[in-house]
Amino acid sequence: MEQEKQKAALNLSLVMGDNALILGHRLSEWCGHGPILEQDIALSNIALDLIGQARLWLSHAGKLQGGKSEDDLAYHRDVFDFHNFQMVETPNGHWGKTLLRQFLYDAWHHAMLQKLVLAQDEDIAGIARKSLKEVNYHLRWSSEWVIRLGDGTEESAAKMQDAYADVWPYVGELLQKDFWLKELDQWIPGFTADEILAQWWKTVREVFSQANLPAEPMDWLYRKGHLGHHTEHLGFILAEMQFLPRAYPDATW
Amino acid sequence: MANLETIEQALEKVKDPEIPVLTIKDLGVLRGLERAEDGSLKVIITPTYSGCPAMYTIEQSIKQVLTRLGEETVTIETRLDPAWTTDWMTEEAKQKLQDFGIAPPEGSSADKRALFGEEKQVTCPHCKSRNTFMKSQFGSTACKSLYQCWDCEEPFDYFKCL
Ligand SMILES: [Zn+2]
Numbered sequence: 001m002e003q004e005k006q007k008a009a010l011n012l013s014l015v016m017g018d019n020a021l022i023l024g025h026r027l028s029e030w031c032g033h034g035p036i037l038e039q040d041i042a043l044s045n046i047a048l049d050l051i052g053q054a055r056l057w058l059s060h061a062g063k064l065q066g067g068k069s070e071d072d073l074a075y076h077r078d079v080f081d082f083h084n085f086q087m088v089e090t091p092n093g094h095w096g097k098t099l100l101r102q103f104l105y106d107a108w109h110h111a112m113l114q115k116l117v118l119a120q121d122e123d124i125a126g127i128a129r130k131s132l133k134e135v136n137y138h139l140r141w142s143s144e145w146v147i148r149l150g151d152g153t154e155e156s157a158a159k160m161q162d163a164y165a166d167v168w169p170y171v172g173e174l175l176q177k178d179f180w181l182k183e184l185d186q187w188i189p190g191f192t193a194d195e196i197l198a199q200w201w202k203t204v205r206e207v208f209s210q211a212n213l214p215a216e217p218m219d220w221l222y223r224k225g226h227l228g229h230h231t232e233h234l235g236f237i238l239a240e241m242q243f244l245p246r247a248y249p250d251a252t253w
Numbered sequence: 254m255a256n257l258e259t260i261e262q263a264l265e266k267v268k269d270p271e272i273p274v275l276t277i278k279d280l281g282v283l284r285g286l287e288r289a290e291d292g293s294l295k296v297i298i299t300p301t302y303s304g305c306p307a308m309y310t311i312e313q314s315i316k317q318v319l320t321r322l323g324e325e326t327v328t329i330e331t332r333l334d335p336a337w338t339t340d341w342m343t344e345e346a347k348q349k350l351q352d353f354g355i356a357p358p359e360g361s362s363a364d365k366r367a368l369f370g371e372e373k374q375v376t377c378p379h380c381k382s383r384n385t386f387m388k389s390q391f392g393s394t395a396c397k398s399l400y401q402c403w404d405c406e407e408p409f410d411y412f413k414c415l
Contacts, residue, residue: 036388038388038391039389041389041391041392041399042390043388043393045305045391045392045395047392048302048305048395049289049302049304049305049395050304052300052302052303052304052305053303053304055303055304056303056333057410061352096262101339122334125334126333126334126336127333128331129334129335129336130300130333130334130336130337131303132304133336133338134303134415136304137390137391137413140390141390141391190303237330
């Protein structure tokens with residue numbers, strides 16, 4: 001029983017940590033390239049929050065794996081050991097696509113954290129409580145942008161339709177009731193994956209209805225980023241992210 | 254070996270590198286000190302934001318202060334729970350922020366509703382006008398938003414509630 005709980009905690013920490021790390025890395029690519037200074041700074045701030053959260057989750061995962069460090073996990077695993085959703089590794093595309101992807105992830109992230117703060121596992125609840133405060137601001141910001149662009153000019157609306165066609169097919173993975181999600185009922189009394197998904201749909205419908213985007217389920221492909229099956233994009237991200245610590249293993253700040 | 258009170262007084266003076274008018278005590282980042290039986294010292298801190306780059310500098314400053322006091326074995330423990338909140342900021346700290354040109358957090362910590370929260374009314378630290386608006390929810394550091402004043406037209410940072 002204890003062992004199973006620990007395994008569930010590890011799976012969760014890896015999914016949460018890797019999503020935050022890879023999305024944080026993607027957002028950091030915007031640094032210096034944002035459409036205006038304020039929004040460039042906004043994305044960099046969110047990237048920083050996510051990478052900070054990734055450090056917390058991966059430190060915890062490392063502890064559960066018998067004393068590995070956050071850096072061991074971030075820099076010394078290969079593509080098939082990463083548990084992030086495929087959606088977060090997709091290229092940034094234009095501003096609207098980055099924002100739509102961000103909103104869809106924020107809505108999921110927020111729904112998850114709202115449940116995880118109730119976990120009986122003190123480490124997990126602690127990380128979730130810290131993260132939730134930050135993710136409140138992320139979700140508010142990305143939802144406002146999705147509405148502003150979707151319900152904006154003809155051009156911005158067309159670009160959002162574009163972004164939707166790109167990103168929506170990846171959403172299915174956030175909504176799969178996979179083992180790692182179902183396992184959480186071990187420490188969250190009354191937890192059901194359905195509740196998280198219902199909350200996600202509620203947020204997405206509320207925002208999409210104002211952004212003139214359709215919130216309809218589609219025949220989603222079964223994607224397995226969380227099991228280590230990734231698109232070709234993740235390898236390029238890791239090549240950039242991991243180069244330095246692998247080439248110069250003794251490098252320190 | 255210095256006593257805990259002396260150490261605490263010395264540590265309380267450690268500044269936030271990004272807002273140098275505030276100390277880690279003003280912010281509520283310094284959470285506690287523990288002396289173990291073997292003489293080693295543990296300093297407990299809590300981060301403001303998960304990815305706050307100032308935390309590393311703060312840790313280095315803490316170590317420096319303690320080395321100067323002759324401490325040999327120091328560990329710094331980062332405690333996440335209870336999560337840091339702007340509610341822990343002292344009134345004195347808020348005044349210092351105001352004088353420095355940063356609007357201090359107004360009211361208590363972030364409202365629970367994430368979607369479409371209403372904008373906070375913030376006082377301009379330059380001319381004290383309430384006639385201000387949010388330019389960007391994210392500012393020059395993780396803890397701030399960018400505002401502008403309609404009356405004196407100056408932009409300013411607002412230390413947002415967390
Ligand atoms: Zn003013």
